[in-house]
Amino acid sequence: MVNERKGEVQFGEQLTYRGHCVRSALTSGPGILWVSIFLLVPLVSIAVISFLSRGTYGEIQRPFTVENFVRFMGFGFFGYDPLYPQIVLRSLVLGAGTAILCVIGGLPLAFFIAAMPARYKNLALTLVLIPFWTNLLIRTYAWQILLAPENPLARLLAWLHLAAPGEPLYPSAFAIYIGMICDYLPFLVMPLYASVEKIDWSIAEAAMDLGADGWRVFWHAVLPQVVPGLVAGVILVFIPAMGQFVIPDLLGGAKTVMLGNAIQQQFGPSRDWPFGSAITLLAMALVMIGLYLYARSAGEKGGDIL
Amino acid sequence: MQTTNSYAIEVENLVRRFGDVEALSNVSLRIRKGEFFSLLGPSGCGKTTLLRIIGGLDIPDEGVVRIGGVDAREIAAHRRPVNTVFQSYALFPHLSVRDNIAFGLRMKKVAKPEIERRVRKVMELVEIVPLADRKPAQLSGGQKQRVALARAVVNEPQVLLLDEPLGALDLKLRKQLQVELLNLQRRLGITFVYVTHDQEEALVMSDRIAVMRAGKIEQMDEAEALYEHPRTRYVSQFLGSCNILDATVKQRGTAGALVDTPVGGLRVEYGSNPPEAVWNDSFTLAIRPEKVTLCAPGESGGENRLKVIVEQLLYVGSETHYILRAGPQTLSAQAMNVKVGSQGFDIGQEAAAFLPAAGLLVLDD
């Protein structure tokens, strides 16, 4: 007496494969449709435009060409100009540097919050969340004030002979990094803290019991346990940081042009959309590579970022 | 022509596979109306799967399920005349106790005054009236249990399915609720299908028990019969415990036989319904520890009386459990501590053990 298996029972009701598809279309359909039309299609259009040319007045026109990419690589009219490869490198360094510095700052913070007694833990966490939710623009331009020549920080560094007196500390790479860390630190602390909260301290105690000293205990018994949160946090910082536009724009100058600025320039004042699209496409490629590497290392847990 | 309302639940040749594993292998049974029926077995034996299939929360790969004589295969869970009490209670956290209980009636569009009347009656029945306006988060385990019960029972289902409802409660509360559940079932007359891994619980409450193992029903019978006449080693040791002896026939008579066992010679009776194995030259004998009587050493000469040495003694309050050495094998015996103070047997002491022929059971395997 074999029954024709008509689907499975899930949450109390019987659904066939067709039933799943129908329900999916009704629920997930609209959302997916929207995101496809208004995100995927635009991204594709960027890809298409990157192969087009710029007209005299800045309009997009055919012929199709790979000139934009060639120009990006640096092979221009007047010989090899490494401008854009340098920008890419600088952006990658910025992303990596920001991530590393955020890790250095984030680890103590995460442990600090985790070590707080229960009553104050929420408070400590909320205190990290507040800057996180405050407008980035405001927090970034505020550094212009903080780094102005007549204010304490500049005066301190001048007194220490680390900077010229009377000169603002921005625009500079230093200013950009400060702005980046200030912005991205909470991004790293949040997932990291989630891992730190779950640390099994008995392993560290066992290590101490077996005679390991402070550093070794930390390195071998504690740190490995927070790796998932650390990796999630690093990805959450590195990938967006590479493409950051506002912070280098407000705190950096001509010598510190990043990918984000380069893109904005082409879509703004320079009105060279095809070239800008090429840069954007390459930026996207970098993002995708980063995501792919993360997905491979994290396995199925990729979706736990948030 | 079988009358359509003779059985509450009929299950025929049910098979349920999960990947390569057969959670249910060709299971068949019939549950009578008004009976308290238990599915007993360890984790993974398929009892919960069977219950869920009856309730419509799962579909079998093969086989038929009939509820009240009606083929239930095409009937969705929400239209079956059965209700389930879940192991985790599954109370609706956003509804009060009263609204939880009223839920099923509301879904069936019963008139408001009728809902109120029935809900009130059921709350009185399980004694939770003062909790009516509380939310599940404010209830204790035992209280949640009663609400879950009330919520199911108020719908007056043909069959009530209970999935280890008392599992999360402490011992005293469990025992108290076992008796209450039993009384409730008697009062309401609803057929109960009860899933548990606790054999004592099953024995206390059930009319009939099906002992399950690895997706099959090993033995199904009334509680007392199942306990007193287990047919396999597994059943004999799952329900209570049992001494197992390998016996070889020395001399065969009309009503019984004389056999040889590692602990000595014994006389075995065939009984009224002897298993096939009785006619073999050797078979497995089993006797329950409480049937083994411990006597003074002088009485070791008679039939089925063995000379033993008390090897171990476990005091369990109302009883004492003895491990007796009889030659190459040990026997366990259990006796109520009837005397005040010492029961008269110490470790290392010689004694006599009496294994009554009526208590010697022949097993199928």
Add this chain to the structure above:
Amino acid sequence: MRRLSLSLWLVSGFLYAFMYAPIVVVMVFSFNAARHGGPWRGFTTQWYARLLDSPDKIDATKNTIVLAIISTIIATILGTMLGYGLSRYRFPGKKLFSWLMYIPVVIPDIVMAVAMLSFYALVRDWLGLFELGMTTMVIAHITFQIPFVAIVVRSRMVGMDPAIEEAAHDLGASTWQTFWNVTFPLMIPGVLAGAMLAVTLSLDDFVVSFFTTGPGATTLPILIYSSVKRGITPDINALSTLIVLASVAGIIGATLLQRPRQQSGE
């Protein structure tokens, strides 16, 4: 692990100060009497009073709020449906789509901004639609809000005890009855959390808005950026301070709202 206490306190204190320094500075300098920004020249509250007289700032505020409300409502509806659907039902290509959903979470905002800009330009050429303005901004906002809402809702759905819905069906509730009476009420805290996230994302957004805005549709972040580019003035600091205070109030309010709900939500 109490041995690290003192140095940990010091380092953490420094880091907290570092993160709050910009906020504090903006608040302090909003009271600076110096007319064109620059060094401190005395205390005044005139800039706050001035704000009420600035039509452009009031317009920007209105636009920002309207934008946030409209986009959040639509994004929450679509995102909730998406999150629910993804957590329950299968369809061919589901795994691929799930990964696609994470793109807006990690994509640099400028990439998204520029993509939308190009898309609008192309559509404008072909169909004459999508003149840059409020509509284009709303659409762009919804697009990056939906995945966030979906992720939040989906994770709440996954954490729900399936036995509760089984119980609802067992008691006689049909598909719709179960959803309306049991599933949806239990989803609400998750939906609200998603909505709050969406609102914040919209209110704080600069880059995407900057590229998709048009005449008359300036938002507060855009206004602030343009002003800052010309030089920081105290009235901008005053405006920023108000915005910061509003955010803080919002966060504290949201945190307080979350706590009592936890008891009945799970």
